Amino acid sequence: MRPVDLAREHGLSTQAIRNYDDAGVLPPTERSETGHRRYTALHAQALRAFLALRRGHGHQPALEIMRAINRGDTESAYRLIDDAHVTLGAERSTRTEVADALNALSAAEPFRGAPLTVGELARRLDVHPATLRTWEVEGILRPARDRATGYREYGPEAVRDAEIARQLRRGGYPLRHVARFIDSLHEAGGTEALRTFLDAWQERLTTRSRHLIAGAAQLDAYLTQLSEP
Structure with a gap:
């Protein structure tokens, strides 16, 4: 898959895909002999997970979650997710x-x-x-x-x-x-x-609760693909 293939699904630019790749949103990417990035279904799911997480967690927390998972530190990712739910629960009680x-x-x-x-x-x-x-x-x-x-x-x-x-x-x-x-x-x-x-x-x-649920579903799909041989 090319950057444009990932970008087209979400109405993004190819530069945005490259930026997300460089930021650590996507797992390691192979390159062709000519230096072009090669993406797979795993990268496509990573992007879906990030964009869904961003709606509920915000850009920077979603970025940190994906970075943690892509470096194999799922414990830190889970902690960030748990913190978001704790914060939302506290705000719900405050309301x-x-x-x-x-x-x-x-x-x-x-x-x-x-x-x-x-x-x-x-x-x-x-x-x-x-x-x-x-x-x-x-x-x-x-x-x-x-x-x-x-x-x-x-x-x-x-x-x-x-x-x-x-x-x-x-x-x-x-x-x-x-x-x-x-x-x-x-x-x-x-x-x-x-x-x-x-x-x-x-x-x-x-709305935020629904976004957190949707983000968790896409992230679970990504984790499932990561664990497949």
């Missing part, structure tokens, strides 16, 4: 915890009373006051200001936003993602954005 917390917040009675100061809100959330100032810089919180003193004042909406931000941060969400979610919540004018957010998160988890 459940965040969903429970956010749903509880949306169902709870909204905060009422006089606006809170930075210190009062920080104590309510059990965070440092500097955290609230950081959230403000990132566009997550938009406190009002006392006209006389200039001090920040957190009314019901700001308190709700801060409580949601705390849960999302506990779930490991980056500040920029929290800010986008809060903006979406304001634009939606209610909890519809919350449901959309949680549904999208669940869909991403499900």
Whole structure:
């Protein structure tokens, strides 16, 4: 088989095949007397495995998995695969915890009373006051200001936003993602954005799970071919 034969199946360029070969994605390649690379069905399956693994693990982890297998270090490859499943399982648990917390917040009675100061809100959330100032810089919180003193004042909406931000941060969400979610919540004018957010998160988890399964199937086929005499 020629590079173009492997490339055609996946809509790749022949240069991409050569790059993957040089990177260690494919097993050792024989060359013709004229220096052209000769590929076999084993190389074709290695490429299928890599491309499938990449969808679930990402480019660099998939590359490391294939390199490990091609140098005979299957233990390292299995460890990388196991780590990906552990990480996904942890994120799935986090999503459940965040969903429970956010749903509880949306169902709870909204905060009422006089606006809170930075210190009062920080104590309510059990965070440092500097955290609230950081959230403000990132566009997550938009406190009002006392006209006389200039001090920040957190009314019901700001308190709700801060409580949601705390849960999302506990779930490991980056500040920029929290800010986008809060903006979406304001634009939606209610909890519809919350449901959309949680549904999208669940869909991403499900999609990655399917990609990991598909990658494992193609990798198993490659390992089977490697073990054949």
